[in-house]
Amino acid sequence: MLLADAMRLEASQQVAYNYMLLPDSIWTKQYDFVLKKHGVTPGDFETTMEYYKRHGKEFSSVMQEVVAILEEESNKEFRR
DSSP states (O other), X not given: OHHHHHHHHHHXXXXXXXXOOOOHHHHHHHHHHHHHHTXXXXXXXXXXXXXXXXXXXXXXXXXXXXXXXXXXHHHHHHHO
């Protein structure tokens, strides 16, 4: 799921850069990779996120799925 990959990306970038404020160029390069992986254009991603800003309940539902995916991955790693 694209948003799960985006959350992984953001977490890893924050750790890698010691929680510093990152320049837009780093975010753009990294997000371009994630978007390309999922076959989504930056414009489509922005449009979708704008939609979810106006439809919080739907976004909450999507984010519950993202959290479930990330928790499942975390649990698998913990069991290793």
